[in-house]
Amino acid sequence: QVQLVQSGAEVKKPGASVKVSCKASGYTFTRYYMHWVRQAPGQGLEWMGIIKSSGDSTSYAQKFQGRVTMTRDTSTNTVYMELSSLRSEDTAVYYCARGNPVDIWGQGTMVTVSS
Amino acid sequence: QAVVTQEPSLTVSPGGTVTLTCGSSTGAVTSGHYPYWFQQKPGQAPRTLIYDTSNKHSWTPARFSGSLLGGKGALTLSGAQPEDEAEYYCLLSYSGARPVFGGGTKLTVL
Numbered sequence: 001q002v003q004l005v006q007s008g009a010e011v012k013k014p015g016a017s018v019k020v021s022c023k024a025s026g027y028t029f030t031r032y033y034m035h036w037v038r039q040a041p042g043q044g045l046e047w048m049g050i051i052k053s054s055g056d057s058t059s060y061a062q063k064f065q066g067r068v069t070m071t072r073d074t075s076t077n078t079v080y081m082e083l084s085s086l087r088s089e090d091t092a093v094y095y096c097a098r099g100n101p102v103d104i105w106g107q108g109t110m111v112t113v114s115s
Numbered sequence: 116q117a118v119v120t121q122e123p124s125l126t127v128s129p130g131g132t133v134t135l136t137c138g139s140s141t142g143a144v145t146s147g148h149y150p151y152w153f154q155q156k157p158g159q160a161p162r163t164l165i166y167d168t169s170n171k172h173s174w175t176p177a178r179f180s181g182s183l184l185g186g187k188g189a190l191t192l193s194g195a196q197p198e199d200e201a202e203y204y205c206l207l208s209y210s211g212a213r214p215v216f217g218g219g220t221k222l223t224v225l
Contacts, residue, residue: 037161037216045153045161045204045216061213062116101166102151102206108160 002026004096004106011112017084020109022096029077033099036070036081038092039108046092050099051079086113117141119207121217126225127195135220137188137205144207150188151206152181154199155219161204165190192222200224 007021022034036048049060051070058070064083072079079096091113096106118140127133137150144150152165163172165181168188178194188205205217 044219045155045206047206047214047216049213059213095160097161097163101149101170102163103166103172105160105162 002098002104004098004104006094006096006106006109009110009112011114012086014087014113014115016086016113017082018086018111019080019082020094020096020111022079022081022106024077024079024098027098029072030074034070034072034079035097035099035102036068037095037097039095040089040092043092048081048094083111086111088113116213117207117209117215119205119215119217121203121205121220123218124221124223126223127192127199129195129197129224131195132191132193133195133222134184135190135192135203135205135222136184137190137207137217138186139207141209143186144183144188146183148188148207148209150181150183152179152188152190153204153206154201155204156201164203195224197224 003025005023010018012018030053033052035050038046051058067084069082093108093110095108098104120138146168149167153161154164155161164175164179169181180191182189203220206214208214
């Protein structure tokens with residue numbers, strides 16, 4: 001069945017970077033885009049960006065421009081989201097979601113930024 | 116960036132009908148915003164219910180439907196069940212810009 005399995009929880013210090021993975025299975029990986037969405041504790045959903053099926057095209061929310069990088073590895077059917085210069089406000093659950101249209105979501109990865 | 120607005124909270128009786136709406140600060144919501152609706156229960160990942168205004172996935176219960184209503188995107192729940200108690204988020208796409216989520220509607224079935 002179609003599945004997105006994300007990497008485990010991370011704890012990072014302010015100023016560090018984090019790289020979250022999202023491993024896809026059950027479908028032709030290169031045929032679908034992948035979105036990244038985050039959710040701070042007790043808050044709503046926030047769209048971060050998208051990486052397109054070819055893997056050479058990305059689009060990021062303006063808020064994250066310059067700090068986020070989305071990549072994909074077609075040999076392992078895995079998409080990555082790296083966020084740099086972390087601050088406490090980046091503490092959130094990070095989700096990948098297959099699209100378009102958006103259908104399946106990963107289980108989420110908790111990233112905690114704390115000194 | 117556009118602001119997407121949703122009712123903060125709504126209550127529906129079991130078996131009742133409720134409509135959640137999704138507005139845009141830029142004007143009327145149209146099919147060109149490709150409205151999405153997501154359901155999220157505490158401690159769980161979101162689940163996509165509706166895409167492109169009114170299209171359902173195979174797992175979307177028939178009691179949920181999407182439409183455009185009065186210049187807004189709308190999600191109607193007909194015959195509410197206790198398990199429908201959740202947070203609901205809409206997402207709108209903007210030409211030349213990035214998609215934006217609404218703030219969410221907490222739906223209580225009571």
